[in-house]
Amino acid sequence: MKITLHKPKKRVNRSMFGNISILIVLLLVAAFMLLPFIYSVVQAFKPMEEIFAYPPRFFVQNPTLENFSELWRISDSLWIPFSRYFFNTLFVTVVGIIASMALSTLAAFPLAKYDFPGNAAFSKLITMTLLFTGPVTALPQYIIVTKLGMFDTFWAVLLPTIGGPLNIFLIKNFLTQVPDSMLEAATLDGASKMKILTRICLPLVKPAMLTTLIFTFQAMWNSTGGNYIVSEDMKLLPTMMSQLSTGGIARTGVGAASSVLMILPSLIIFCLTQSKIVETMAYSGIKE
Protein backbone atom coordinates (compact mmCIF):
# COMPACT_ATOMS: atom_id res chain seq x y z
CA MET A 1 0.00 0.00 0.00
CA LYS A 2 1.52 3.27 -1.04
CA ILE A 3 0.68 6.56 -2.69
CA THR A 4 2.90 6.78 -5.73
CA LEU A 5 3.58 10.07 -7.40
CA HIS A 6 4.72 9.03 -10.84
CA LYS A 7 3.42 10.69 -13.97
CA PRO A 8 1.21 8.40 -16.00
CA LYS A 9 2.98 6.93 -19.00
CA LYS A 10 1.54 7.09 -22.49
CA ARG A 11 -1.84 5.48 -22.14
CA VAL A 12 -2.39 1.98 -23.36
CA ASN A 13 -5.20 0.83 -25.64
CA ARG A 14 -5.71 4.10 -27.55
CA SER A 15 -6.16 4.45 -31.30
CA MET A 16 -5.65 7.57 -33.38
CA PHE A 17 -9.01 7.06 -35.11
CA GLY A 18 -10.74 6.81 -31.74
CA ASN A 19 -9.10 9.98 -30.43
CA ILE A 20 -10.15 12.01 -33.45
CA SER A 21 -13.75 10.79 -33.46
CA ILE A 22 -14.05 11.54 -29.75
CA LEU A 23 -12.79 15.06 -30.33
CA ILE A 24 -15.36 15.61 -33.10
CA VAL A 25 -18.25 14.37 -30.93
CA LEU A 26 -17.11 16.53 -28.03
CA LEU A 27 -16.81 19.64 -30.21
CA LEU A 28 -20.34 19.15 -31.60
CA VAL A 29 -21.79 18.84 -28.10
CA ALA A 30 -19.71 21.80 -26.96
CA ALA A 31 -21.28 23.91 -29.72
CA PHE A 32 -24.78 22.94 -28.55
CA MET A 33 -23.85 23.84 -24.97
CA LEU A 34 -22.12 27.07 -25.88
CA LEU A 35 -24.39 28.68 -28.50
CA PRO A 36 -27.29 29.69 -26.19
CA PHE A 37 -24.74 30.98 -23.70
CA ILE A 38 -23.00 33.08 -26.36
CA TYR A 39 -26.39 34.34 -27.50
CA SER A 40 -27.18 35.57 -24.01
CA VAL A 41 -23.76 37.21 -23.66
CA VAL A 42 -24.12 38.89 -27.05
CA GLN A 43 -27.50 40.33 -26.01
CA ALA A 44 -25.72 42.36 -23.33
CA PHE A 45 -23.66 44.16 -25.99
CA LYS A 46 -26.59 44.95 -28.29
CA PRO A 47 -28.12 48.42 -28.41
CA MET A 48 -31.86 48.48 -27.70
CA GLU A 49 -32.93 48.59 -31.37
CA GLU A 50 -30.89 45.47 -32.15
CA ILE A 51 -32.33 43.45 -29.25
CA PHE A 52 -35.79 43.93 -30.75
CA ALA A 53 -34.70 43.99 -34.40
CA TYR A 54 -36.53 41.88 -36.94
CA PRO A 55 -35.27 39.47 -38.11
CA PRO A 56 -33.30 38.73 -34.92
CA ARG A 57 -29.58 38.35 -35.53
CA PHE A 58 -27.32 36.08 -33.57
CA PHE A 59 -24.36 38.44 -33.54
CA VAL A 60 -24.25 42.10 -32.68
CA GLN A 61 -23.81 44.64 -35.50
CA ASN A 62 -22.81 47.70 -33.49
CA PRO A 63 -21.47 46.46 -30.17
CA THR A 64 -22.00 48.91 -27.35
CA LEU A 65 -21.34 49.14 -23.63
CA GLU A 66 -24.57 51.14 -23.24
CA ASN A 67 -26.25 48.41 -21.17
CA PHE A 68 -23.33 48.20 -18.79
CA SER A 69 -23.11 51.96 -18.30
CA GLU A 70 -26.87 52.10 -17.83
CA LEU A 71 -26.59 49.36 -15.20
CA TRP A 72 -23.83 51.38 -13.53
CA ARG A 73 -25.91 54.56 -13.66
CA ILE A 74 -28.99 52.94 -12.06
CA SER A 75 -27.01 51.17 -9.36
CA ASP A 76 -25.22 54.44 -8.59
CA SER A 77 -28.52 56.19 -7.99
CA LEU A 78 -29.59 53.77 -5.23
CA TRP A 79 -29.57 55.11 -1.71
CA ILE A 80 -27.58 52.07 -0.54
CA PRO A 81 -24.22 51.93 -2.32
CA PHE A 82 -23.59 49.03 -4.69
CA SER A 83 -20.55 47.98 -2.64
CA ARG A 84 -22.80 47.21 0.32
CA TYR A 85 -24.73 44.54 -1.61
CA PHE A 86 -21.49 43.20 -3.00
CA PHE A 87 -19.87 42.82 0.41
CA ASN A 88 -23.01 41.22 1.87
CA THR A 89 -22.86 38.55 -0.83
CA LEU A 90 -19.09 38.20 -0.53
CA PHE A 91 -19.47 37.71 3.24
CA VAL A 92 -22.08 34.95 3.06
CA THR A 93 -20.17 33.29 0.21
CA VAL A 94 -16.84 33.13 2.05
CA VAL A 95 -18.30 32.15 5.43
CA GLY A 96 -20.67 29.67 3.77
CA ILE A 97 -17.88 27.92 1.84
CA ILE A 98 -15.54 27.62 4.83
CA ALA A 99 -18.19 26.51 7.32
CA SER A 100 -19.95 24.13 4.96
CA MET A 101 -16.78 22.39 3.81
CA ALA A 102 -15.41 22.13 7.36
CA LEU A 103 -18.56 20.77 9.01
CA SER A 104 -19.49 18.49 6.09
CA THR A 105 -16.03 16.92 5.94
CA LEU A 106 -15.81 16.51 9.71
CA ALA A 107 -19.11 14.62 9.73
CA ALA A 108 -18.62 12.75 6.44
CA PHE A 109 -15.42 11.06 7.60
CA PRO A 110 -16.79 8.96 10.51
CA LEU A 111 -19.98 8.26 8.53
CA ALA A 112 -17.92 6.91 5.63
CA LYS A 113 -15.29 4.94 7.52
CA TYR A 114 -16.38 3.91 11.03
CA ASP A 115 -19.00 1.48 12.20
CA PHE A 116 -20.83 3.10 15.10
CA PRO A 117 -24.47 2.70 16.18
CA GLY A 118 -26.64 5.26 14.41
CA ASN A 119 -24.35 5.61 11.41
CA ALA A 120 -26.53 3.70 8.95
CA ALA A 121 -29.71 5.50 10.01
CA PHE A 122 -28.13 8.95 9.81
CA SER A 123 -26.58 8.22 6.40
CA LYS A 124 -29.95 7.05 5.14
CA LEU A 125 -31.53 10.26 6.41
CA ILE A 126 -29.06 12.31 4.35
CA THR A 127 -29.98 10.47 1.14
CA MET A 128 -33.67 10.76 1.89
CA THR A 129 -33.59 14.52 2.38
CA LEU A 130 -31.82 14.86 -0.98
CA LEU A 131 -34.78 13.09 -2.55
CA PHE A 132 -37.49 15.13 -0.83
CA THR A 133 -38.41 17.91 -3.22
CA GLY A 134 -41.17 20.41 -3.31
CA PRO A 135 -41.55 23.90 -1.94
CA VAL A 136 -43.61 22.70 1.07
CA THR A 137 -40.62 22.61 3.42
CA ALA A 138 -40.24 26.38 3.02
CA LEU A 139 -42.99 27.18 5.52
CA PRO A 140 -41.79 24.89 8.36
CA GLN A 141 -38.25 26.17 7.75
CA TYR A 142 -39.50 29.75 7.90
CA ILE A 143 -41.21 29.05 11.24
CA ILE A 144 -38.03 27.48 12.66
CA VAL A 145 -35.82 30.35 11.47
CA THR A 146 -38.21 32.93 12.94
CA LYS A 147 -38.61 31.04 16.25
CA LEU A 148 -34.81 30.96 16.61
CA GLY A 149 -34.73 34.75 16.18
CA MET A 150 -32.75 34.56 12.95
CA PHE A 151 -35.19 36.40 10.72
CA ASP A 152 -33.49 39.22 8.79
CA THR A 153 -29.99 38.04 9.77
CA PHE A 154 -27.33 36.34 7.68
CA TRP A 155 -27.72 33.26 9.89
CA ALA A 156 -30.99 32.56 8.07
CA VAL A 157 -29.11 32.42 4.75
CA LEU A 158 -26.04 30.59 6.04
CA LEU A 159 -27.21 27.88 8.44
CA PRO A 160 -29.69 26.04 6.16
CA THR A 161 -27.02 25.88 3.43
CA ILE A 162 -24.28 24.74 5.82
CA GLY A 163 -26.60 22.05 7.17
CA GLY A 164 -27.59 21.00 3.66
CA PRO A 165 -27.10 17.37 2.58
CA LEU A 166 -25.37 17.82 -0.81
CA ASN A 167 -21.75 18.43 0.23
CA ILE A 168 -21.66 15.82 2.98
CA PHE A 169 -23.18 13.25 0.63
CA LEU A 170 -20.55 13.89 -2.05
CA ILE A 171 -17.56 13.90 0.34
CA LYS A 172 -18.84 10.81 2.17
CA ASN A 173 -19.14 8.91 -1.11
CA PHE A 174 -15.56 9.74 -2.06
CA LEU A 175 -14.19 8.92 1.41
CA THR A 176 -15.55 5.38 1.21
CA GLN A 177 -12.91 4.77 -1.50
CA VAL A 178 -10.01 5.38 0.91
CA PRO A 179 -8.76 1.88 1.79
CA ASP A 180 -9.44 0.72 5.37
CA SER A 181 -5.94 -0.72 5.61
CA MET A 182 -4.51 2.78 5.26
CA LEU A 183 -6.54 4.04 8.22
CA GLU A 184 -5.81 0.95 10.32
CA ALA A 185 -2.08 1.34 9.76
CA ALA A 186 -2.25 4.98 10.82
CA THR A 187 -4.29 4.07 13.91
CA LEU A 188 -1.62 1.52 14.91
CA ASP A 189 0.97 4.27 14.57
CA GLY A 190 -1.01 6.24 17.13
CA ALA A 191 -2.69 8.80 14.85
CA SER A 192 -5.97 10.29 16.10
CA LYS A 193 -9.04 10.34 13.87
CA MET A 194 -8.57 14.06 13.24
CA LYS A 195 -5.00 13.46 12.15
CA ILE A 196 -6.04 10.58 9.88
CA LEU A 197 -8.70 12.79 8.31
CA THR A 198 -6.49 15.83 7.69
CA ARG A 199 -3.21 14.07 6.82
CA ILE A 200 -4.34 10.99 4.91
CA CYS A 201 -7.91 11.35 3.70
CA LEU A 202 -8.18 14.99 2.65
CA PRO A 203 -5.31 14.89 0.14
CA LEU A 204 -6.87 11.78 -1.40
CA VAL A 205 -10.32 13.30 -1.83
CA LYS A 206 -9.07 16.67 -3.05
CA PRO A 207 -11.11 16.45 -6.30
CA ALA A 208 -14.29 16.00 -4.24
CA MET A 209 -13.39 18.86 -1.91
CA LEU A 210 -12.84 21.20 -4.86
CA THR A 211 -16.15 20.09 -6.35
CA THR A 212 -18.03 20.94 -3.15
CA LEU A 213 -16.30 24.31 -3.21
CA ILE A 214 -17.86 24.98 -6.63
CA PHE A 215 -21.31 23.87 -5.44
CA THR A 216 -21.20 26.03 -2.31
CA PHE A 217 -19.86 29.03 -4.17
CA GLN A 218 -22.71 28.82 -6.65
CA ALA A 219 -25.34 28.36 -3.94
CA MET A 220 -24.14 31.31 -1.88
CA TRP A 221 -23.16 33.67 -4.70
CA ASN A 222 -26.56 33.29 -6.35
CA SER A 223 -28.51 33.32 -3.07
CA THR A 224 -31.23 35.94 -2.87
CA GLY A 225 -31.74 35.36 0.84
CA GLY A 226 -35.17 33.90 0.14
CA ASN A 227 -37.87 35.49 2.26
CA TYR A 228 -35.53 35.95 5.17
CA ILE A 229 -33.72 39.20 4.39
CA VAL A 230 -35.91 42.32 4.39
CA SER A 231 -33.62 45.19 5.51
CA GLU A 232 -32.37 47.00 2.45
CA ASP A 233 -28.78 47.25 3.74
CA MET A 234 -28.69 43.48 4.34
CA LYS A 235 -29.91 42.49 0.90
CA LEU A 236 -27.73 40.36 -1.32
CA LEU A 237 -26.33 41.15 -4.75
CA PRO A 238 -28.65 38.90 -6.83
CA THR A 239 -31.71 40.50 -5.21
CA MET A 240 -30.40 43.96 -6.06
CA MET A 241 -29.57 42.91 -9.62
CA SER A 242 -33.03 41.49 -10.21
CA GLN A 243 -34.61 44.64 -8.78
CA LEU A 244 -32.64 46.67 -11.31
CA SER A 245 -33.48 44.58 -14.33
CA THR A 246 -37.21 44.18 -13.66
CA GLY A 247 -38.04 47.63 -14.92
CA GLY A 248 -40.10 46.36 -17.82
CA ILE A 249 -39.07 45.74 -21.40
CA ALA A 250 -36.79 48.80 -21.48
CA ARG A 251 -34.47 47.10 -19.02
CA THR A 252 -33.96 43.93 -21.13
CA GLY A 253 -30.42 44.98 -22.08
CA VAL A 254 -29.61 45.95 -18.50
CA GLY A 255 -30.82 42.53 -17.35
CA ALA A 256 -28.55 40.81 -19.88
CA ALA A 257 -25.61 42.96 -18.76
CA SER A 258 -26.23 42.14 -15.11
CA SER A 259 -26.38 38.40 -15.71
CA VAL A 260 -23.11 38.55 -17.64
CA LEU A 261 -21.49 40.36 -14.71
CA MET A 262 -22.99 37.96 -12.16
CA ILE A 263 -21.72 34.86 -13.92
CA LEU A 264 -18.12 36.10 -14.31
CA PRO A 265 -17.00 35.28 -10.73
CA SER A 266 -18.56 31.79 -10.98
CA LEU A 267 -16.69 31.25 -14.23
CA ILE A 268 -13.37 32.31 -12.69
CA ILE A 269 -13.83 30.14 -9.58
CA PHE A 270 -14.85 27.22 -11.77
CA CYS A 271 -11.79 27.48 -14.02
CA LEU A 272 -9.44 27.79 -11.05
CA THR A 273 -10.85 24.77 -9.22
CA GLN A 274 -11.11 22.66 -12.37
CA SER A 275 -7.46 23.23 -13.23
CA LYS A 276 -6.61 22.07 -9.69
CA ILE A 277 -8.74 18.95 -10.17
CA VAL A 278 -6.95 18.24 -13.41
CA GLU A 279 -3.60 18.72 -11.67
CA THR A 280 -4.34 15.77 -9.41
CA MET A 281 -4.09 13.66 -12.56
CA ALA A 282 -0.34 13.70 -11.98
CA TYR A 283 -1.01 11.39 -9.05
CA SER A 284 -2.05 7.92 -9.84
CA GLY A 285 -5.36 7.64 -8.07
CA ILE A 286 -6.21 5.78 -4.87
CA LYS A 287 -4.69 2.34 -4.54
CA GLU A 288 -4.14 -0.29 -1.89
Next chain:
Amino acid sequence: MIVSSGTTWQKMKKNADCYLMVLPFALLFITFVVLPVIGAAFISLTDYNMLETPSFVGLDNYLRVFLEDNDFITAVRNTLVFAVVTGPLSYIACLIFAWLINELGRHARAVLTTIFYLPTMSASMYVIWTFIFSGDQYGFINSMLMSMRLVDEPVQWLTDANTVLPVIMLVQLWMSLGTSFLSFIAGLQNVDRTLYEAAAVDGVRNRWQELFYITLPSMGPQLLFGAVMQISASFSVSSICITLAGFPSTDNAALTIVTHIMDYGNMRMELGYASALSVVLFAFVLLVNNIVQKVIHKYAAT
Protein backbone atom coordinates in the same frame (compact mmCIF):
# COMPACT_ATOMS: atom_id res chain seq x y z
CA MET B 1 -15.77 0.71 6.67
CA ILE B 2 -13.76 -0.18 9.77
CA VAL B 3 -15.93 -2.62 11.69
CA SER B 4 -16.03 -2.57 15.48
CA SER B 5 -16.96 -5.60 17.55
CA GLY B 6 -18.86 -5.85 20.83
CA THR B 7 -22.28 -4.83 22.09
CA THR B 8 -23.97 -1.65 20.93
CA TRP B 9 -22.89 0.13 24.10
CA GLN B 10 -19.25 -0.96 23.68
CA LYS B 11 -19.29 0.20 20.07
CA MET B 12 -20.70 3.56 21.10
CA LYS B 13 -18.02 4.03 23.77
CA LYS B 14 -15.24 2.97 21.44
CA ASN B 15 -16.37 5.45 18.76
CA ALA B 16 -17.27 8.33 21.06
CA ASP B 17 -15.14 10.71 18.97
CA CYS B 18 -17.21 9.86 15.87
CA TYR B 19 -20.31 11.30 17.52
CA LEU B 20 -18.42 14.47 18.37
CA MET B 21 -17.33 14.87 14.76
CA VAL B 22 -20.83 14.38 13.37
CA LEU B 23 -22.53 16.56 15.99
CA PRO B 24 -22.01 20.11 14.62
CA PHE B 25 -23.28 19.19 11.17
CA ALA B 26 -26.07 17.02 12.59
CA LEU B 27 -27.43 19.90 14.68
CA LEU B 28 -27.80 22.17 11.65
CA PHE B 29 -28.97 19.39 9.37
CA ILE B 30 -31.70 18.23 11.74
CA THR B 31 -32.85 21.75 12.61
CA PHE B 32 -32.97 23.26 9.14
CA VAL B 33 -33.47 20.27 6.82
CA VAL B 34 -34.99 17.29 8.64
CA LEU B 35 -37.43 19.15 10.90
CA PRO B 36 -38.97 21.08 7.98
CA VAL B 37 -39.56 17.78 6.16
CA ILE B 38 -41.19 16.27 9.25
CA GLY B 39 -43.18 19.49 9.62
CA ALA B 40 -44.42 19.17 6.04
CA ALA B 41 -45.43 15.55 6.70
CA PHE B 42 -47.53 16.72 9.68
CA ILE B 43 -49.11 19.52 7.68
CA SER B 44 -50.16 16.93 5.09
CA LEU B 45 -52.57 15.51 7.69
CA THR B 46 -54.26 18.86 8.22
CA ASP B 47 -56.32 21.47 6.44
CA TYR B 48 -54.11 24.57 6.59
CA ASN B 49 -54.27 27.89 4.72
CA MET B 50 -51.66 29.86 6.70
CA LEU B 51 -54.29 32.20 8.17
CA GLU B 52 -56.42 29.93 10.33
CA THR B 53 -55.02 27.33 12.74
CA PRO B 54 -54.58 23.98 10.98
CA SER B 55 -57.33 21.44 11.63
CA PHE B 56 -56.55 17.72 11.67
CA VAL B 57 -58.21 15.85 8.79
CA GLY B 58 -56.41 12.49 8.89
CA LEU B 59 -55.76 11.00 5.46
CA ASP B 60 -58.34 13.14 3.65
CA ASN B 61 -55.69 14.99 1.63
CA TYR B 62 -54.22 11.70 0.43
CA LEU B 63 -57.62 10.35 -0.56
CA ARG B 64 -58.18 13.54 -2.51
CA VAL B 65 -54.84 13.12 -4.34
CA PHE B 66 -55.78 9.69 -5.62
CA LEU B 67 -59.55 9.92 -5.98
CA GLU B 68 -60.54 13.46 -6.90
CA ASP B 69 -57.63 15.29 -8.48
CA ASN B 70 -57.69 14.85 -12.26
CA ASP B 71 -54.86 17.33 -12.78
CA PHE B 72 -52.69 15.13 -10.58
CA ILE B 73 -53.00 12.32 -13.15
CA THR B 74 -51.88 14.74 -15.89
CA ALA B 75 -48.99 15.91 -13.70
CA VAL B 76 -47.90 12.34 -12.99
CA ARG B 77 -48.06 11.42 -16.67
CA ASN B 78 -46.01 14.45 -17.74
CA THR B 79 -43.48 13.97 -14.95
CA LEU B 80 -43.06 10.28 -15.78
CA VAL B 81 -42.61 10.92 -19.50
CA PHE B 82 -40.14 13.64 -18.65
CA ALA B 83 -38.22 11.63 -16.03
CA VAL B 84 -38.08 8.43 -18.07
CA VAL B 85 -36.62 10.30 -21.06
CA THR B 86 -34.33 12.87 -19.45
CA GLY B 87 -33.28 10.93 -16.32
CA PRO B 88 -31.41 8.04 -17.95
CA LEU B 89 -30.27 10.20 -20.90
CA SER B 90 -28.76 12.84 -18.62
CA TYR B 91 -27.13 10.23 -16.43
CA ILE B 92 -25.52 8.47 -19.38
CA ALA B 93 -24.53 11.80 -20.93
CA CYS B 94 -22.83 12.87 -17.68
CA LEU B 95 -20.94 9.62 -17.53
CA ILE B 96 -19.95 9.40 -21.19
CA PHE B 97 -18.87 13.02 -21.51
CA ALA B 98 -16.95 13.01 -18.23
CA TRP B 99 -15.15 9.92 -19.44
CA LEU B 100 -14.49 11.23 -22.97
CA ILE B 101 -13.19 14.53 -21.62
CA ASN B 102 -10.88 12.58 -19.37
CA GLU B 103 -9.27 11.12 -22.51
CA LEU B 104 -8.04 14.53 -23.64
CA GLY B 105 -4.97 16.53 -22.80
CA ARG B 106 -4.90 18.79 -19.81
CA HIS B 107 -5.91 22.12 -21.34
CA ALA B 108 -8.57 20.76 -23.65
CA ARG B 109 -10.03 18.97 -20.66
CA ALA B 110 -10.28 22.11 -18.53
CA VAL B 111 -11.83 24.14 -21.38
CA LEU B 112 -14.41 21.50 -22.33
CA THR B 113 -15.42 20.85 -18.72
CA THR B 114 -16.10 24.55 -18.34
CA ILE B 115 -18.13 24.75 -21.56
CA PHE B 116 -20.21 21.69 -20.67
CA TYR B 117 -20.91 22.99 -17.20
CA LEU B 118 -21.73 26.56 -18.31
CA PRO B 119 -25.53 26.09 -18.64
CA THR B 120 -25.83 25.17 -14.96
CA MET B 121 -23.41 27.78 -13.72
CA SER B 122 -26.06 30.39 -13.14
CA ALA B 123 -29.55 29.61 -11.94
CA SER B 124 -31.19 31.73 -14.63
CA MET B 125 -29.10 30.96 -17.71
CA TYR B 126 -31.87 28.86 -19.26
CA VAL B 127 -34.12 31.93 -19.56
CA ILE B 128 -32.37 32.63 -22.89
CA TRP B 129 -34.32 29.70 -24.36
CA THR B 130 -37.53 31.73 -24.08
CA PHE B 131 -36.01 34.08 -26.68
CA ILE B 132 -34.79 31.21 -28.82
CA PHE B 133 -38.16 29.41 -28.83
CA SER B 134 -40.35 32.50 -28.60
CA GLY B 135 -43.68 31.92 -30.37
CA ASP B 136 -43.66 35.10 -32.49
CA GLN B 137 -41.48 35.83 -35.50
CA TYR B 138 -38.91 37.45 -33.19
CA GLY B 139 -38.09 34.02 -31.80
CA PHE B 140 -34.70 32.93 -33.06
CA ILE B 141 -35.75 29.49 -34.28
CA ASN B 142 -38.94 30.83 -35.86
CA SER B 143 -37.13 33.58 -37.75
CA MET B 144 -34.61 31.06 -39.02
CA LEU B 145 -37.29 28.62 -40.16
CA MET B 146 -39.26 31.43 -41.80
CA SER B 147 -36.29 32.91 -43.62
CA MET B 148 -35.54 29.44 -44.98
CA ARG B 149 -39.21 29.22 -46.01
CA LEU B 150 -39.64 26.01 -44.05
CA VAL B 151 -42.70 27.41 -42.30
CA ASP B 152 -45.07 30.21 -43.32
CA GLU B 153 -46.07 31.39 -39.90
CA PRO B 154 -44.33 31.22 -36.51
CA VAL B 155 -44.58 27.90 -34.65
CA GLN B 156 -46.08 28.31 -31.18
CA TRP B 157 -43.32 26.27 -29.55
CA LEU B 158 -44.18 27.15 -25.98
CA THR B 159 -47.96 27.31 -26.17
CA ASP B 160 -48.63 24.33 -28.43
CA ALA B 161 -49.39 21.34 -26.20
CA ASN B 162 -47.55 19.05 -28.63
CA THR B 163 -44.24 20.88 -28.72
CA VAL B 164 -43.86 22.32 -25.25
CA LEU B 165 -42.80 19.15 -23.42
CA PRO B 166 -40.13 18.19 -26.00
CA VAL B 167 -38.77 21.77 -25.85
CA ILE B 168 -38.56 21.56 -22.05
CA MET B 169 -36.80 18.21 -22.33
CA LEU B 170 -34.28 19.72 -24.72
CA VAL B 171 -33.56 22.56 -22.30
CA GLN B 172 -33.28 20.10 -19.40
CA LEU B 173 -30.80 18.02 -21.41
CA TRP B 174 -28.89 21.17 -22.20
CA MET B 175 -28.61 21.73 -18.45
CA SER B 176 -27.97 18.11 -17.57
CA LEU B 177 -24.18 18.18 -17.29
CA GLY B 178 -24.27 19.62 -13.77
CA THR B 179 -23.79 18.11 -10.33
CA SER B 180 -23.42 14.47 -11.39
CA PHE B 181 -21.12 15.40 -14.26
CA LEU B 182 -18.71 17.17 -11.90
CA SER B 183 -18.77 14.26 -9.47
CA PHE B 184 -17.86 11.91 -12.32
CA ILE B 185 -15.06 14.23 -13.47
CA ALA B 186 -13.71 14.23 -9.91
CA GLY B 187 -14.28 10.48 -9.48
CA LEU B 188 -12.30 9.62 -12.62
CA GLN B 189 -9.23 11.15 -10.99
CA ASN B 190 -9.44 8.59 -8.18
CA VAL B 191 -9.21 5.51 -10.39
CA ASP B 192 -5.94 3.68 -9.87
CA ARG B 193 -3.95 4.15 -13.11
CA THR B 194 -1.91 0.99 -12.74
CA LEU B 195 -5.13 -1.01 -13.13
CA TYR B 196 -5.20 0.00 -16.81
CA GLU B 197 -1.68 -1.23 -17.44
CA ALA B 198 -2.47 -4.49 -15.66
CA ALA B 199 -5.66 -4.84 -17.69
CA ALA B 200 -3.79 -4.33 -20.96
CA VAL B 201 -1.55 -7.24 -19.99
CA ASP B 202 -4.65 -9.30 -19.15
CA GLY B 203 -6.13 -8.76 -22.61
CA VAL B 204 -8.22 -5.57 -22.48
CA ARG B 205 -7.91 -4.28 -26.03
CA ASN B 206 -9.76 -0.96 -26.37
CA ARG B 207 -11.08 1.96 -24.39
CA TRP B 208 -14.65 0.60 -24.26
CA GLN B 209 -13.48 -2.54 -22.55
CA GLU B 210 -11.50 -0.37 -20.15
CA LEU B 211 -14.63 1.62 -19.38
CA PHE B 212 -16.78 -1.42 -18.60
CA TYR B 213 -14.22 -3.65 -16.89
CA ILE B 214 -12.16 -1.14 -14.92
CA THR B 215 -13.34 2.47 -14.86
CA LEU B 216 -17.02 2.02 -14.01
CA PRO B 217 -16.58 -0.76 -11.42
CA SER B 218 -14.05 1.45 -9.59
CA MET B 219 -16.44 4.38 -9.52
CA GLY B 220 -19.24 2.87 -7.43
CA PRO B 221 -19.58 5.73 -4.93
CA GLN B 222 -19.70 8.33 -7.72
CA LEU B 223 -22.24 6.31 -9.70
CA LEU B 224 -24.45 6.19 -6.60
CA PHE B 225 -24.08 9.90 -5.95
CA GLY B 226 -24.87 10.74 -9.56
CA ALA B 227 -27.94 8.50 -9.56
CA VAL B 228 -29.42 10.13 -6.47
CA MET B 229 -28.86 13.62 -7.87
CA GLN B 230 -30.23 12.70 -11.29
CA ILE B 231 -33.35 11.00 -9.94
CA SER B 232 -34.08 13.92 -7.67
CA ALA B 233 -33.52 16.41 -10.53
CA SER B 234 -35.62 14.63 -13.14
CA PHE B 235 -38.64 14.16 -10.86
CA SER B 236 -38.57 17.71 -9.51
CA VAL B 237 -38.53 19.61 -12.81
CA SER B 238 -40.53 22.79 -12.24
CA SER B 239 -38.95 26.19 -12.73
CA ILE B 240 -37.99 25.43 -16.34
CA CYS B 241 -41.61 24.54 -17.07
CA ILE B 242 -42.94 27.73 -15.49
CA THR B 243 -40.39 29.97 -17.20
CA LEU B 244 -40.82 28.45 -20.64
CA ALA B 245 -44.47 27.42 -20.75
CA GLY B 246 -45.93 29.79 -18.19
CA PHE B 247 -48.38 28.72 -15.54
CA PRO B 248 -50.88 27.32 -16.17
CA SER B 249 -49.60 25.95 -19.48
CA THR B 250 -51.81 25.20 -22.49
CA ASP B 251 -53.94 22.12 -21.74
CA ASN B 252 -51.63 21.55 -18.74
CA ALA B 253 -49.12 20.16 -21.22
CA ALA B 254 -46.23 21.28 -19.02
CA LEU B 255 -47.89 20.53 -15.68
CA THR B 256 -45.52 18.45 -13.53
CA ILE B 257 -45.94 17.15 -10.00
CA VAL B 258 -43.78 19.90 -8.53
CA THR B 259 -45.52 22.72 -10.45
CA HIS B 260 -48.79 21.17 -9.25
CA ILE B 261 -47.45 21.34 -5.68
CA MET B 262 -46.44 24.97 -6.21
CA ASP B 263 -49.92 25.73 -7.50
CA TYR B 264 -51.52 24.51 -4.27
CA GLY B 265 -48.74 25.57 -1.90
CA ASN B 266 -47.87 29.04 -3.19
CA MET B 267 -50.97 30.20 -5.03
CA ARG B 268 -54.08 28.50 -3.64
CA MET B 269 -52.60 28.38 -0.12
CA GLU B 270 -53.84 24.84 0.47
CA LEU B 271 -50.71 23.81 2.31
CA GLY B 272 -52.13 20.57 3.71
CA TYR B 273 -52.93 19.34 0.23
CA ALA B 274 -49.61 20.58 -1.24
CA SER B 275 -47.75 18.72 1.52
CA ALA B 276 -49.68 15.52 0.84
CA LEU B 277 -48.67 15.77 -2.84
CA SER B 278 -45.03 16.21 -1.79
CA VAL B 279 -45.14 13.14 0.45
CA VAL B 280 -46.64 11.06 -2.37
CA LEU B 281 -43.90 12.25 -4.75
CA PHE B 282 -41.27 11.51 -2.10
CA ALA B 283 -42.53 7.94 -1.61
CA PHE B 284 -42.37 7.33 -5.33
CA VAL B 285 -38.89 8.86 -5.79
CA LEU B 286 -37.64 6.79 -2.84
CA LEU B 287 -38.90 3.63 -4.52
CA VAL B 288 -37.19 4.49 -7.82
CA ASN B 289 -34.01 5.34 -5.95
CA ASN B 290 -33.97 2.00 -4.10
CA ILE B 291 -34.30 0.07 -7.34
CA VAL B 292 -31.54 2.05 -9.06
CA GLN B 293 -29.22 1.72 -6.04
CA LYS B 294 -29.67 -2.07 -6.05
CA VAL B 295 -28.70 -2.22 -9.72
CA ILE B 296 -25.58 -0.11 -9.14
CA HIS B 297 -24.58 -2.13 -6.05
CA LYS B 298 -24.70 -5.30 -8.10
CA TYR B 299 -22.43 -3.85 -10.75
CA ALA B 300 -19.82 -1.83 -8.88
CA ALA B 301 -17.95 -1.97 -5.58
CA THR B 302 -19.29 0.70 -3.27
